[in-house]
Amino acid sequence: MKKYILTLTLLALFATIYSQKILTLDECWGKALKNYPLIRQYDLISLSKQYSLSNLSKSYLPQFALNGQVTYQSDVTKIPVDFSSLPVPVDIPSMSKDQYKATIDASQLIWDGGTVKAQKGITKANAEVSNKKTEVQLYAVKEKVNELFFGILMIDEQLKILDLSESDMRTNRDIVDSMLKNGMAMQSDLDQIDVELLNIDQKRTEQISLREAYLKMLGLFIHQEVEVNTHLQKPEEGALLYGQINRPELSLYASQRMLYDIQNNSVKAKNMPRISLFAQGGYGRPGINMLEDRFKFFAIGGIKLSWNFGNLYTRKNERMLIENNISEVNIQQDVFLFNTNLQLTREQEEIRKLKKLMDKDDQIIRLRNRVKTASESKYKNGIYQINDLIRNINTENQARQTKALHEIQYLMSIYNYKHIQGN
Template sequence: MKKKVYLFLGMLSFSLGGMAQNMLITLEECQKKTKENYPLIRQYDLVSLTEKYNLENLVKNFYPQISLNGQASYQSDVTKMPIKIPGMNVPTMDKDQYKITLDVSQVLWDGGTIRSQSVITKANAALEKSKTDVSLYAVQDKVNQLYFGILTLDEQLKQLDVLTSDLQTNYNWVAAMLKNGVAMVSDLDLVKVELLNAEQNKIEMQTMREAYLEMLSLFVHESLDPSTKLEQPGDILDWEHEIRRPELSFYESQRGLYKAQESSVKAKNSPKFSLFAQGGYGKPGLNMLEPDFKTFAIGGLRLNWNFGNLYTRKNERKLIENNRQQVNVQEEVFLFNTQVQLTQIKNEIGKYQKLLEKDNEIIQLRNRVKLAGESKYKNGIYQMNDWIGDINAENRARITQALHKMQYLQTIYNYKYVQGN
């Protein structure tokens, strides 16, 4: 029984190990993991915290405002009675005065200032988050380039394997011919050289693939070993999809900020009412003619209306409208440039579609030339150099087709990226 359990566990670990070694990852997964782990993602939380603290501070402006004030002074002259009244001793104020007060004020109506500042704070937070969206979206293009770079290398490695297999078959065949005295040693050496060249190219591409995988690992925040397989994405594309780039939300956030600033202009030109109270101890008190230290208190309703802001109100609104128009122009330019870019990429997609059709024809013809060269070599009317040239020409045609296929897919996803889909 124990042996069966150990055998089962061994098979399970082997199966899991095989799964780990052949991990498959998609482009969508890479984009998702990059967005979740890219350092800039923490900017959203920081912006939200800043917004929260600013809003809390604004609300606290409605709390009673308390201040402690003190003053000691000496003046060169004091108020005196201009006449003397017989039989009366009119006191004279002292030239040294002392006062300490506790002032309390409570806002009743601030003209909408705090409310407008709250709206501006929220608009600023939305703008900062939109900026972060734009920066994070740009990272997607880097991930796309790495992903398709690895896929391109995979396709080239596949063609190298086909070439190596073809050359190895020919090497064995020429070696057999050499034993039978119908081939030369130099022919065998030529095939061996091509095998070594293929191995060198494979080493270079594998090294480059590992480097690309390491960079992609940093973006997805996950270890990707050389055995990791990348799924080839599909070529489905919606030409009529509207542009949904995060830059458009950024422009909208800017307009939202300017709209919030308009309410601030109105609030600055409104009257403000508050209650106030003051309690103190000083010399003199409220009775200026009493020279002794006294306690005192005063309270009431205060009105504050700054008419100076009326002079600049019109220009402030014009400046806000001017800023809004600038954003509209920037958005129009962005949409125009994006549409031009999409048109250019669309033409490139059509180009690669046509190239792939020709690639199939070229490969078929190159294969026929290679087979004809093989027959000629066997009949002794073809040199090994010429035959190897035919083999390499067919391999180059297959590599070109693989490159065009990857360029075709990458261009489709570049179109999606520019489109915002």
């Protein structure tokens, strides 16, 4: 019978272990970025770029226009020559004051001085800037995931210590209860320990409730339900690479400078001539022959050169504005690097501080345990009060909590450093 019960117990234990889901920090990062609503922005940016490039490519397609015109003129062109003296009468017709014209105009761009090419470059550069801005915004999601993940790890450590505290307190309760039965302790001593057990139970309830809230928030980020029995795997410490900053903001600044460089090239393209073919066919009065005052079909075609020199007036200022924009980006980058290095320095010192504190934690716990053990012995011998014993038990547990807190804070500081650094 005992073997049967033991077998069932082991099976239940293994079932619990294998049914427990494990979640890593890397998994949370990946799922959070994949399911964050802003991720859809990449598709919109890509579509916008495709539409804009398609429209620009159509600049080299033949252009057609239908035009119509009806005019009435106060005067028309006449030949001021008197032919009455000639032996043969000569009649030169004059144009009507009311004129009509309907045309179909066609043009084909041959060379635009590089304007379309420059505009395509600007479109691509703008899309890249938008992508980098989205990447910067998404990078902040990792920080929020870190806070939740390490917050849950902290709670898990607190729950473990509460379990140890309860076990320790119950062991002493059994001792006090035994002493009470033998007339060596008072009921109030047992009551005080029961109060401490209730306090531990309250703290456990608070921590469990807080853990469930954190799990729900983490579940919203990774777009899946995180069950209460999910085990969050503590990430490895990893090595720190001091001095390297690989934040997405730096890529954003680089893409902005590239955009302004391309805009600078477009200023040159705007001042180049444009060459195109054109053709016109129409019907009207008069036609091509202005002296033939009747409705006729007509056609004309050729090659056209167009060169607008008005842009030369503003070219210098446009270039100066672009240079000014590049300087602003450089200043923004310098400020960002300065602030980031400040954050890294502060986090680096925090890591060193926690490392030193952790070196002392085990020694403090060992000494607190010795004090508690001595207190238990003194209480059994009737030379120690229950209040002093409970205080020493709680002090040891507090030392264990402090160690667990330092360990999670140390690990979190390392990952904060990596996040600030961009690694």
